Amino acid sequence: MSAIEINKLSKCFRLYTRKTESAIERFLMLKRSRYEKLWALKDIDLKVDEGRVVGIIGPNGSGKSTLLKVLSQIYRPDEGSYKVNGNVAALLELGAGFHPELTGRENVYLNGSILGLTRKEINARFDEIVEFSGLEKFLDTPIKNYSSGMVVRLGFSVAMAIDPEILLIDEVLGVGDLNFSKKSFLKIKSFAESGRTILFVSHDLSVVGSFADEVVWLDEGRIRGQGDPTEMINNYMQDLQIRREEVHSKGRAIQSDLQKERSGSGEVTIERVNLYDADGNEKYLFNAGTDMKISVDYKVHKEIPSHSLYLAFHAFDGRMVIGPILRPYDAPLKDDGKIDISIPGLPLLKGEYYLSVGLFQDDWINAYDLHDRFYRFTVTQPSEWGIKGEIYVTAEIEYLS
Ligand SMILES: Nc1ncnc2c1ncn2[C@@H]1O[C@H](COP(=O)(O)OP(=O)(O)OP(=O)(O)O)[C@@H](O)[C@H]1O
Ligand SMILES: [Mg+2]
Incomplete structure (x- = not known):
């Protein structure tokens, strides 16, 4: 009924x-x-x-x-x-x-x-x-x-x-x-x-x-x-993401206040970032402790000799909770391409998070392109776990008598 x-x-x-x-x-x-x-x-x-x-x-x-x-x-x-x-x-x-x-x-x-x-x-x-x-x-x-x-x-x-x-x-x-x-x-x-x-x-x-x-x-x-x-x-998150990108692309053209979220010298630009689960389905909702895959499409406007990939995860209030992860890549980028990133066992608990993705110069100070707190996703967990805390760890516990 x-x-x-x-x-x-x-x-x-x-x-x-x-x-x-x-x-x-x-x-x-x-x-x-x-x-x-x-x-x-x-x-x-x-x-x-x-x-x-x-x-x-x-x-x-x-x-x-x-x-x-x-x-x-x-x-x-x-x-x-x-x-x-x-x-x-x-x-x-x-x-x-x-x-x-x-x-x-x-x-x-x-x-x-x-x-x-x-x-x-x-x-x-x-x-x-x-x-x-x-x-x-x-x-x-x-x-x-x-x-x-x-x-x-x-x-x-x-x-x-x-x-x-x-x-x-x-x-x-x-x-x-x-x-x-x-x-x-x-x-x-x-x-x-x-x-x-x-x-x-x-x-x-x-x-x-x-x-x-x-x-x-x-x-x-x-x-x-x-x-x-x-x-x-997932559909709702995807929709929010699309709206965010729309706002952003308009913002770039008219120099809006969203500019602070994106910075860089522009020789290489990040064109698209997608999140996937372990099976390769595009996802914006993850269970705590499951695998996350990130793909980054980039465009080369001018060859760069080397760079460092930058990743960071932020809580909803903007605090960085994981990172920065900086991975040097010691070879030139000449043509457009894609970077696949794997995060096995996402170490985050329930909440709303933002992902930052960037391509930095080797000084780790100047970016070619940085998308700061651009990509929003959600982490969920079984309700029995309670609802506080941010970092997921597994623990092995043994009682010795
Ligand atoms: N008493 C009211 N008089 C005039 N407009 C109202 C009134 N209550 C709600 N609205 C309008 O109706 C729309 C829906 O409002 P509602 O409060 O249901 O949104 P909501 O989904 O609960 O949003 P939120 O996530 O911000 O709580 C809004 O545009 C709001 O401005
Ligand atoms: Mg309401």
């Missing part, structure tokens, strides 16, 4: 184009206030079977949050319809449903009743909620003095206590400290295993890769793809 059924659903917002006019001006010239229609969701057809964990991915503004808000009755669709079979709990924006001036305790009651529990039902579950949140000491503190992680913990604990059949989650997975995010992942996992349905939005593709049974890819309000998580994440 379907837990959620969405038919030709569209949601439209009005964007007022004359932003500078004040309320009084708008009032006086009511008829002239102009707006554009923005279809945040367009013709969405989606069936989610009971017991599935579905991840929603897509760029900023693609309609992910809007979709969850429609399903949790915050927005009404403009066209089409949807049906939800079962009671729904939604974890949307951080602390939505909480009142900042009220204490944690008061908010548990408030939030619980918003989510459909009676006072008696909340009483019965109160201890469990507080215990899970780990916020005993802060129960009588107003929410406005909570840290954002603490707010999420409380919200999560209340939503879990109502034990919904369908859970909608927007970007709050993995928030909180190590201990809590592990606890919440395990909770969601057991929740999913008991046959509940979860629809979650995340930009953390490694979380999506390890959690979802199925992925829906949204793009400009439409479903761009739906199906196997690895395949969808």
